[in-house]
Amino acid sequence: MGEPDPEIEARRIASVARDRVRFEEEALALADQVYRVARRLVRTREEAEDLVQETYARAFRSWRSYTHGTNLRAWLLRILTNLNLDRGRKVQRTPDIQPLEEGDYYLANRMAESQGEQALDQDMVVERLSQDSIVTALSSLPDNFRDVVVLVDIGDFGYADAAQILDIPIGTVMSRLHRGRRLLKQQLAEEALR
Amino acid sequence: MSHGPCDKCEELLQGYLDREIAETERAQAESHLDGCEYCRRRYRFEVSLRRYVRTTSEERMPPGLMERLTQLRSVEG
Numbered sequence: 001m002g003e004p005d006p007e008i009e010a011r012r013i014a015s016v017a018r019d020r021v022r023f024e025e026e027a028l029a030l031a032d033q034v035y036r037v038a039r040r041l042v043r044t045r046e047e048a049e050d051l052v053q054e055t056y057a058r059a060f061r062s063w064r065s066y067t068h069g070t071n072l073r074a075w076l077l078r079i080l081t082n083l084n085l086d087r088g089r090k091v092q093r094t095p096d097i098q099p100l101e102e103g104d105y106y107l108a109n110r111m112a113e114s115q116g117e118q119a120l121d122q123d124m125v126v127e128r129l130s131q132d133s134i135v136t137a138l139s140s141l142p143d144n145f146r147d148v149v150v151l152v153d154i155g156d157f158g159y160a161d162a163a164q165i166l167d168i169p170i171g172t173v174m175s176r177l178h179r180g181r182r183l184l185k186q187q188l189a190e191e192a193l194r
Numbered sequence: 195m196s197h198g199p200c201d202k203c204e205e206l207l208q209g210y211l212d213r214e215i216a217e218t219e220r221a222q223a224e225s226h227l228d229g230c231e232y233c234r235r236r237y238r239f240e241v242s243l244r245r246y247v248r249t250t251s252e253e254r255m256p257p258g259l260m261e262r263l264t265q266l267r268s269v270e271g
Contacts, residue, residue, distance in 0.1 A: 020268060024267045024268070028260070028263060028264065028267075031255060031259070031260060031263055032254055032255055035253075035254075035255045035259065036251050036252070036253060039251065039253055040251050045256060049256060049259055052255075052259065052263070053259070053262060053263065053266070056263045056266050057266050060266050060267060060268060103204065104204050104207050104208070104240075105204060105236045107239075107243070108235070108236045108239040108240070109236075111239065112235070117235060120235035120236065120238060120239045121235060121238065123242045123245075125239065125242065126239070126242045126243050126245075126246040127246065129246070131249075131250040134246070134247055134250045135250055138247075152212065153244060153247055153248065154247070154248055154251045156248075158212070158213075158214060159212070159214050174208070177208065177212075178208055181208075185243075
């Protein structure tokens, strides 16, 4: 064991540099998708932009802790959701005491009441809900529920990835998703079908 | 009520929509849907709603953000 062979050392450094460039390029290629999730997790576009920038700054610093070949989008979103928590978002409302919680079919039933059963056969029936009302309803969900609904319904993550990103058990993902979607549909029914 | 709320089918809805359901349960849901127009219409509605919720979020990054992200790289350009 003497001095490291300078040629081997140079090759090692070059190889690390290549890995790093590859990591950065792969991460940047996902920026649109990361932004889309961020945009629904926070209220304003400015907050979403800040959050995405902070996420990439941290990702580029800690790129060595990413294992090549694993889900990079999930890895980035784990950083993002942690940063979002660190931003000290407001204390959680306690969803357990919300009085009314309708079933899974609530919105469909309300639509059927106002448009007729057959209306449910048309894809377009959902377009009676305005896009704004969906965005508003999503942003009104308690934070814990919104995180899960956004990751699964907008980010298109499976339960296992969502659980890993948020560092919660899969069962919790499923129950929050279930209640979150019920609340969402309840809200949509109240707001859009008045 | 002329058609029951089909509790079991409603319970399977989430896993079915998320493609996170055991094969036996999927078969169970599908055989129920085959014979139950009430649930079939509601599943269909849920599928459309999911798609629609997703389209409300198909928002591209604001111009300039990509540039700022690129500047955060260790080696620029």
